[in-house]
Amino acid sequence: MSETLLAGKCLAVFDAYGTLFDVHSAVQRHEGAVGPEAVPLSETWRTKQLEYSWVYGLTGRYRSFWSLTEAALDFALARYPGVDRSLRGRLLDAYRDLDAYPEVPATLDALRARGLRTAILSNGDAAMLERAVASADLGRHLDATLSVDPAQTFKTSPAAYRIACDRFGIGPEAVLFCSSNRWDIAGAAAFGFATAWVNRRAAPDEYADLPPTIVIGSLDALLVPA
Template sequence: MPLPSSLSDARAVVFDAYGTLLDVHSAVQRHAAAVGPEAEALSATWRQKQLEYSWVLSLCGRYAPFWTLTERALDHALARHPDVDRAVRPALLEAYRSLDAYPEVASTLEALRAAGLRTAIFSNGDPAMLDAAVRAAGLHPHLDAVLSVEPAGIFKTSPRAYDLVPERLGIGAAGIVFVSSNRWDVAGAAAYGFTPVWVNRAGLPDEYPDLAPARVIRGLDGLLD
């Protein structure tokens, strides 16, 4: 297939996992009846605190596995929403290990590989949780590599974390398109020197004007346009 101009200089397309390939809210949605009317608010708090913990630890020069932060964030969310029965906690955590992929993910990854591009994940997730999630979503056959920040001992958006991608793929930053639904991650990728693409599914207003994405798309299949 002919590549769009935005991918013409790329050798690899690297994706964030959580929120980009995998729907982070699908864990709570799967158990919405048990969670009750605060399901949407609980899921939002869970995600917000999970990310906040990663940023705070990185700024403190500390690191803990992302799964640990995911558990702590859920505990905080349940404390913030005391009407939710805490008995649902194990089911929510189990569901987070097998989040739903967005419907266009597998076909987009296959199309990119058919065009001769390497595909990879680069995520804050630790290797065990990434492996479980990618296998559950059936994405392993469509990926050349699944990379975690864990060897760097620091989360995105630290340049030390992004260093792992060119090191592991053997490709310079200029040859890597980095795709994320998280605007802060897109900013980090832009600052590092990747070609960043923002998957703005929700039509959110832009942030970080000095660290702009090369493209904004509404779904991953927009990469192929």
């Protein structure tokens, strides 16, 4: 773990979906029933979920992230009509209980052992996050689970990132923000956070004017000395 990266930091903040939780594990759990279109269905579901959050956030017509998750799945099922629509309920139930990436608990504990507090800051609404955290047994590894709900908008709005600062009574300079989503890293960098882009899928970089502080392949790389 880079001591330079953590210098002056007292809080490590994590995006939830895609960073701590594998968003594709819901479809993977029912891959046999979904059939050969499982991968594109899951990709479309995730893409539309995010697109809807940006559209509703920018237009000022906030909707809960769960309602957007449902709407995104409906679009994906319409896009791939060969998938049995009766799976909708099972897929949504699986999304409520997504798998955490295997390195997550130990990484959170290691950061706390080094004196940092740990928190989730997510577009997910409170009920979604509470169930996901409980299902993955992550509650004991976190100091707070924060939803953007109070801001009535989504990341990348500065109001969403400010929630973490307000909750802990600190400035942006005291926060390390970790996300697998490059757009989220751009928003967090613009807000003033130090950022760790968890580039799990080896995606090409973008937003050159809003670079991450570091790029890592998985969260446990935070524990490797620089």
